Amino acid sequence: MRYMATYDMMETIRNTNQWLGATARTLASYPHMAMLPNPAIRWMAAWGEVTERSFERMVAKPDWGIDTMTCDDGKDHLVQVRTVVERPFGDLLHFEVAGRETQPRKILLVAPMSGHYATLLRSTVKSLITNCEVYVTDWHNARDIPVSAGKFDVEDYTLYLVDFMRHLGPDTHVIAVCQPAPLTLAATAYLAEADPDAQPRSLTLIGGPIDPDGNPTDVTDFGHRVTMGQLEETMCQRVGFKYAGVGRRVYPGLLQLSSFMSMNLDRHSSAFSEQIMRVARGEASDHDPHNKFYDEYLAVMDMPAEFYLSTVERIFKRREIAKNEFTVEGKPVDIGKITTVAVKTVEGANDDISAPGQCVAALDLLTGLPPEKKASHVEPGAGHYGIFAGRSWRNNIRPLVLGFIDQNSDAPTKGQGLTVVN
Structure with missing residues (x-):
């Protein structure tokens, strides 16, 4: 109480x-x-x-503010944000561009659940919808989710991504920004074994802590210094009487x-x-x-307390993704099972949150993926925010990512390698 x-x-x-x-x-x-x-x-x-x-x-959810967009045809088109999959802890949104032919590039942009709303990726979305069909994960504020909806931890997050990928189909290209990178990699590996035909064509991981110890920062050091008991006692509270999620444990x-x-x-x-x-x-x-x-x-x-605590314990402290020891509902998820999904990592040379070396560690875990299907890029002078928004993203990283997507848009053929853009 x-x-x-x-x-x-x-x-x-x-x-x-x-x-x-x-x-x-x-x-x-x-x-x-x-x-x-x-x-x-x-x-x-x-x-x-x-x-x-x-x-x-502090208590207002920002609007996307994307009402119109000038596309490659040189015309302004109305943009409508439509919910295509609705779930208690997060929805799948589609940015529909009126009066434009369906674009061949279908992108699932996985937004972080790390304290800010998915609208943090507004500029990223704007840069992509000019010539792509863009879908975004829109995570809900935990204070507004009734206790009756149950828990939500890293395994539930992974299964949400699995469902979203299945819904979009195998011609999807996934881009995970920051926090969701390790869990998106795990979701792809889960599909590789459980439902191979639903795997995306490519996976781009941007500034994510695949291996937090690959290049430690203040964020990773904090995770090692504090105990789980300290985090639970000092960081987690129960939602008050003002909101629908009254009684739910959250990281406010x-x-x-x-x-x-x-x-x-x-x-x-x-x-x-x-x-x-x-x-x-x-x-x-x-x-x-x-x-x-x-x-x-x-x-x-607010983040669900179980998601925050399980992220610190399993991703940062026990490094289950980095060690390829992650499990979902008691079943091991082997990242080495990914054999057809082209994977690219993007890091910022000046990133002080997910430093260079943390994200590229994903490529070493992909033991079943041919070298020609792996790619990496380190953006000189870019910080954490710059690798998915701002000048570095617009001028350098976005063209590389779209080139990587275009090179890997065809359905994979057994035994056939893919050409990648470094």
Whole structure:
């Protein structure tokens, strides 16, 4: 019960700060305040505006904001986000482009379940839907999922991916970004043995911790330092009475956000101080760089506690994927069973979350896959975010990934190798 009280206390603090911001903004904007020629009044209004917006975004799911798209035919087309598979913990979305012929490239973009919504991949989706049929995993906020829906751990996550791949069919090309990379590799191996005809044509793993010890970072060091008991006691709480998932054990989004912010506290403090001054000077706007970034960054979601704990224990501590010892429902998943799916890894040279060496470790596990079906790329100067969004993705990585997909779009023939793009 005390964990529910703690959860509700965090929400109370967030709500109070949002109210304080709204109050300061309203008070300082009252017409009579204009009679006081004091710059502190304008600063208070700016502080209130930035504070209210920031704390409000923490509990709001961002919109995809992809309404139209200029495609290769040079025309603007309407885009509709349609749910094609609906499940309690996550849906499969399709970005339908009206008035355009179905594109030959069918891509399943596996979004991370790591504190932020799938909309974190908005720019990635935009760059792909111009000439691809794009499907995305849209994971739900655990606070909104009733306890009656049951648990959700790394095995359930893997089986969700298996179902999504089966639904899309074997002509699919899968791109897994960051956290889901090891579990997407496991899901592909699961299909290789259980349902070979449902395997995708290719698998691209971007900045994922296949082997966290391949090149340790602060993230992996943290996983080794703390015990599972400490994590369960300090990080996991029960959803409070305000939400549909009341009583469900979660790793709260607000707690995750405090961890994210503390890693670069000086930079975030400076960013908000500068934004307050910009608002006070009338230089800010609804869609300026600060708001575009923090509207997404501050929007966090609760993770099921069992998913968070099993990820730390099985992927990071016991390294079950790295050792090829992962099991689903008691059945071993042998990554060496993958023999026809072309696999490419992408890493950023300056990635301080999944450092170079962690993701490329997947290729050594693919003992049944011919060398000509394996490829890897390390992007010079790119950090973690840059390898799936931003300039590095748009200019260098995206063309390589699409070239890899095109080279491996034909149905594999037994005994025939595939040409890959490095």
